[in-house]
Amino acid sequence: MSFRPEEMGFPMRDLTAGERTVPHPIMFAALDKEAEWDEIPEVEVKEKSEYAYYPGCVDYYDYEMQFSRNNFGETDHGIIFDSSVKLLTAMGISPIVLDRSFMKCCGHDQLWQGKVDVWNKLREYNETLMKRVFKQAGVKTLIVSCAEGYRTFKLDYDLGDVEVKHITQLLYEKGIEFRARKKARVTYQDPCRMCRQMPVDPVYEEPRELIRMAGADYVEMEHFRADATCCGVAGMMYCNEKTKGITNDRMMEAKEGEVDYLLTACPKCLTHFGCQQHENLYREDREKFEFRVIDITQFLAECLDGASAEALAKEREGVEQPLQVPAPSKPPKKEASS
Amino acid sequence: MQDSQLERIRREERVGFPTQYGPVRTDKKPGHALMPHEAYRDAVIVLIMTGIMFLLTGLAVPALGKSANPNVVAEVELPDWYLLWSWGLLKIAEIFPSVTILGFSLTTLTYGALLSAVPFIILLLLPFIDKGFESRPAKANLRAALGVAGIVWVTTASIYSVNVLILPFFITAKGTPIVTDDTLKWMFIVEPVLAGMVTYVALRRLAYKPMRRVNTIFNAFALVLLLIVVLYFLIGANLMQGTGMLSLLTRENAFLGFYLGIALSTPVVALFIVHLLDEYRGRRTLLLWMAFILALLAPMSFYLMSFEQEVFDHVQAFIMTNSHAFIALPVFSLAVTYFGQRTPYSDYEYKLNECYQCGRCHIVCPITKVEADALGGLNLVYNVYKRQHDGVPMWSCLTCDACSAVCPLDINYSAYVLTERAKAMRAKQRIPVERPTLAARPAAANGGQEDG
Numbered sequence: 001m002s003f004r005p006e007e008m009g010f011p012m013r014d015l016t017a018g019e020r021t022v023p024h025p026i027m028f029a030a031l032d033k034e035a036e037w038d039e040i041p042e043v044e045v046k047e048k049s050e051y052a053y054y055p056g057c058v059d060y061y062d063y064e065m066q067f068s069r070n071n072f073g074e075t076d077h078g079i080i081f082d083s084s085v086k087l088l089t090a091m092g093i094s095p096i097v098l099d100r101s102f103m104k105c106c107g108h109d110q111l112w113q114g115k116v117d118v119w120n121k122l123r124e125y126n127e128t129l130m131k132r133v134f135k136q137a138g139v140k141t142l143i144v145s146c147a148e149g150y151r152t153f154k155l156d157y158d159l160g161d162v163e164v165k166h167i168t169q170l171l172y173e174k175g176i177e178f179r180a181r182k183k184a185r186v187t188y189q190d191p192c193r194m195c196r197q198m199p200v201d202p203v204y205e206e207p208r209e210l211i212r213m214a215g216a217d218y219v220e221m222e223h224f225r226a227d228a229t230c231c232g233v234a235g236m237m238y239c240n241e242k243t244k245g246i247t248n249d250r251m252m253e254a255k256e257g258e259v260d261y262l263l264t265a266c267p268k269c270l271t272h273f274g275c276q277q278h279e280n281l282y283r284e285d286r287e288k289f290e291f292r293v294i295d296i297t298q299f300l301a302e303c304l305d306g307a308s309a310e311a312l313a314k315e316r317e318g319v320e321q322p323l324q325v326p327a328p329s330k331p332p333k334k335e336a337s338s
Numbered sequence: 339m340q341d342s343q344l345e346r347i348r349r350e351e352r353v354g355f356p357t358q359y360g361p362v363r364t365d366k367k368p369g370h371a372l373m374p375h376e377a378y379r380d381a382v383i384v385l386i387m388t389g390i391m392f393l394l395t396g397l398a399v400p401a402l403g404k405s406a407n408p409n410v411v412a413e414v415e416l417p418d419w420y421l422l423w424s425w426g427l428l429k430i431a432e433i434f435p436s437v438t439i440l441g442f443s444l445t446t447l448t449y450g451a452l453l454s455a456v457p458f459i460i461l462l463l464l465p466f467i468d469k470g471f472e473s474r475p476a477k478a479n480l481r482a483a484l485g486v487a488g489i490v491w492v493t494t495a496s497i498y499s500v501n502v503l504i505l506p507f508f509i510t511a512k513g514t515p516i517v518t519d520d521t522l523k524w525m526f527i528v529e530p531v532l533a534g535m536v537t538y539v540a541l542r543r544l545a546y547k548p549m550r551r552v553n554t555i556f557n558a559f560a561l562v563l564l565l566i567v568v569l570y571f572l573i574g575a576n577l578m579q580g581t582g583m584l585s586l587l588t589r590e591n592a593f594l595g596f597y598l599g600i601a602l603s604t605p606v607v608a609l610f611i612v613h614l615l616d617e618y619r620g621r622r623t624l625l626l627w628m629a630f631i632l633a634l635l636a637p638m639s640f641y642l643m644s645f646e647q648e649v650f651d652h653v654q655a656f657i658m659t660n661s662h663a664f665i666a667l668p669v670f671s672l673a674v675t676y677f678g679q680r681t682p683y684s685d686y687e688y689k690l691n692e693c694y695q696c697g698r699c700h701i702v703c704p705i706t707k708v709e710a711d712a713l714g715g716l717n718l719v720y721n722v723y724k725r726q727h728d729g730v731p732m733w734s735c736l737t738c739d740a741c742s743a744v745c746p747l748d749i750n751y752s753a754y755v756l757t758e759r760a761k762a763m764r765a766k767q768r769i770p771v772e773r774p775t776l777a778a779r780p781a782a783a784n785g786g787q788e789d790g
Contacts, residue, residue: 112737115758192736196743197752230704230738242708242734249707 028113028236031105033119040128041102051170052130052139052162053088053095054153055081056146057105058267067092075274075293077267083301084145084167090304091174096137103129108193111156112235127157134162143167145297147191147266148235151198154225166194167297168265172206178303181215184260188218188296189250189273190228191266202226214303216261218264221253229253231269232276247276251289262289263296270295285303286296414502426495427453430526457492464744479541487534494529498522549678553612556674559666561605568598572656590652593642597653597664600631604668608675620679628672689749690723699741699751705734717741719751722758732758 058077072316081099088095107122133139134280142159144150145167190196190213194203202223211218223229232247233239251273254262264270273293417425428450436445468481470562475482497504508517539552572594573586607627611620642650657664699717700706706717718731719741737752745751 112756112759114756114761114763115668116760116763171352193737195379197739226743227702229735230740232704232736234737237736238734243736245708246704249704311610 028109029325031110032115032118034104035107035110035118035125038121038125040125040251043102043129043136044133045096045133047094047096048138049094049096050138051088051093051095051143052098052134052137052141053084053143053145054098054103054106054149055084055100056144056149056267057100058146059076072275074278075270076298079271080145080267080295081300082145083295083297086301087167087171087176087297087304088143091171091176093170095143096128096133096139098133106149106157108152108156109235111152113237123157127159130159130162134159140232141165141170143170143241145265145295147194150203152195153243154198154201166203166206166265167240168206168210169201169203172209176210176213176300176304178214178300179305180303182299182303184216185219185258186211186216186261186263187221187254187257187259188224189221189231189254189262189264189266189269190225191235191264191269192228192230195228196226196263203265207263210296210300214300216303219257219259221257223253231264231266232272236268239275243272244276244279247272248280248287251276252287254291255287255289259291261299262291264293264294264298265296267295399612414500416500419496422496422499423457423492424454424495426497428497429499430495430523433523457488458486476541479538482541483534483538487530488535490528491526491532494525498525550612553675553678554609556614557605557608557671560671561602561609564602564605564663564667567660568602571660572598590649593638593646593649594653594656596638597635597657600634601664601668604631605671608671611675611679617679621676624672624676624679689747690720690751690754692747693720693749694747695720696746698744698746702740702744704738704740706729706738717751719754723754733762 043242058080085095085097104122104125106126107119110116110122111119130142134142139162142153142162142164143166144164146151147166150164150166153159188206188207196202208218221228229250230246231250232243232245251262262273264273270293277289280288415425416422417601428447431446434444434446434449436443438444441649475609500518504522505515505517505519527643604627608624611623615623639650642653699720703717717736722732732755735755739750739752741747741751
């Protein structure tokens with residue numbers, strides 16, 4: 001069986017040719033299909049918790065990125081979920097996990113791609129189901145670990161009295177302690193959905209303070225806070241030479257700061273920084289980025305009790321992975337762009 | 339250099355934003371200074387006006403009328419028209435009781451003088467009470483409603499001042515007054531409140547809110563009214579005559595029922611459209627329904643008029659005597675639903691029109707650095723809005739909202755992108771505007787004038 005989409009009969013377009021199309025046709029076809037299944041199941045929650053955690057579609061991205069062969073680097077989305085749960089557990093919080101076994105995608109990408117009908121279906125499903133769960137479990141705070149989820153649940157959803165919080169806000173409020181402090185130069189990319197696009201409660205200071213609390217040497221890039229340059233893609237709209245140029249510019253700013261870590265709180269930023277970092281390794285005319293690009297939750301989890309990236313990965317070994325695609329031994333051939 | 343920038347932000351105590359824009363800024367308020375800009379301009383205009391007056395008086399000496407005779411009391415005492423309101427307030431002051439407190443007697447005259455001062459006091463205090471930045475009525479709708487109510491109040495006072503001239507118009511042939519002086523006095527409260535409420539609702543409607551609730555109330559009311567009319571005049575009258583219900587089952591009444599059915603169904607259809615269909619489908623369905631009604635009514639009426647004159651007379655006798663209910667109400671119901679279903683001002687239309695093309699958005703837009711066809715001009719979204727682009731570059735927009743963050747007018751560009759993309763993807767549903775997606779600005783950003 002082949003995993004190459006074009007051999008499976010999907011009409012794939014050349015995404016690097018600068019064509020203006022919504023990419024990732026397979027993933028979004030699957031997500032849109034999922035929206036049509038609108039029978040809302042009855043749920044019974046026996047546990048009580050004031051907190052609920054919505055991991056979002058991060059694990060799904062891992063699967064899709066490998067599937068469509070857009071990510072050959074070290075970018076690991078699933079670890080965001082593991083790290084977040086680890087951090088919350090360290091704080092003594094055991095949240096109700098609203099994972100994708102019964103929830104759906106929050107619909108952020110569909111909304112920003114203009115598929116309002118699909119978005120409305122997803123929203124109605126999630127809203128109804130969430131309210132049922134929240135009522136039974138007595139949830140007062142919904143924790144998200146993703147910038148897009150933060151914006152979508154906070155602004156576009158109507159969740160009643162339940163407060164939506166990003167995980168960094170909660171960690172900072174509760175005052176987390178880091179035992180394995182890292183001596184490193186760290187910078188942070190403000191995701192647009194979590195900073196300047198939020199008319200209420202923009203998250204600027206909490207990630208920075210947490211990085212400082214973890215003992216790291218915090219460095220600002222040239223543009224930061226509300227001025228932060230976009231990572232290149234929002235809502236999985238494009239992947240072409242132009243967006244890659246923007247991503248590259250942003251990573252150059254990090255490189256000028258001579259950082260060891262480039263952190264972000266948005267899986268889209270993570271995807272595209274990771275992709276760019278990996279792609280540049282195989283291009284002679286491009287800059288090589290030596291720093292690590294990881295999510296802020298992963299960084300904080302690593303600082304928590306000395307757990308290294310390997311240790312975190314080892315913990316995950318027992319977990320069933322959605323689909324294992326063998327990584328290619330050599331980088332894929334890229335067409336020479338004009 | 340980076341550290342110094344951070345230091346600067348810390349020093350100036352601005353969290354988040356390296357620079358401040360929009361009405362919430364604290365560093366420097368936009369606008370021209372009174373001295374010398376406004377003062378000089380106003381001085382010149384005043385001088386020119388005075389000059390014109392001298393010129394006119396020099397050219398033509400105004401003719402003076404007869405000299406006033408203080409011995410003759412006029413039949414109706416009238417001040418000049420622009421002081422009628424004060425005269426009206428002096429007259430209304432009689433409703434207050436005359437009391438004496440600590441040697442000061444408060445009479446009708448005192449109350450009248452105090453009442454006349456009220457508008458001036460409000461006008462003097464207005465700049466100190468109202469520090470909002472928005473001058474557009476649709477954005478400061480509470481303030482606009484209060485203003486309209488005030489104007490109506492003053493106008494009512496003017497009208498009341500000539501109450502002796504008005505009251506004789508409203509007298510029956512027998513000499514009983516229909517409108518009394520007390521009724522006119524109540525107008526001082528009723529009219530401004532009504533005018534203010536109507537203004538407020540209309541402005542809210544103009545800005546953001548859809549009119550679903552108003553449509554529902556109107557149509558439900560129309561339906562109930564029609565049912566009452568039918569029951570009372572047709573069935574009730576029959577029962578009172580003692581002829582019994584069976585006498586209603588005639589051939590003429592069958593035709594009459596056809597017409598009444600159409601009239602009654604109109605608000606029902608309107609309610610259905612308002613509640614179950616979205617804007618586009620709702621309006622289309624309403625037009626189809628109107629066409630359907632006409633297709634039924636026209637041939638039927640033509641047939642009755644041509645061949646069954648008696649039946650037509652019977653139908654006409656009932657319909658035309660209650661024409662308000664059976665003709666005007668359904669027509670209004672259709673019109674109200676059709677116009678009320680539409681969301682007239684979308685947020686972006688409203689805000690993008692404010693753009694004064696400072697170009698900050700262009701400076702920060704990351705796309706303009708890499709897209710060849712987006713170079714030059716203002717930002718992508720604005721150019722598409724002004725039809726200076728084919729709209730394709732908007733699909734390149736990252737919706738990173740860097741433009742909105744630096745916009746001095748707090749225009750939410752991504753709201754426009756959302757709407758346009760939804761149109762391009764042929765979304766059947768509208769983006770719900772009640773949600774804060776499209777009005778994603780805090781109340782403080784609108785100069786505290788976002789009422790409710």
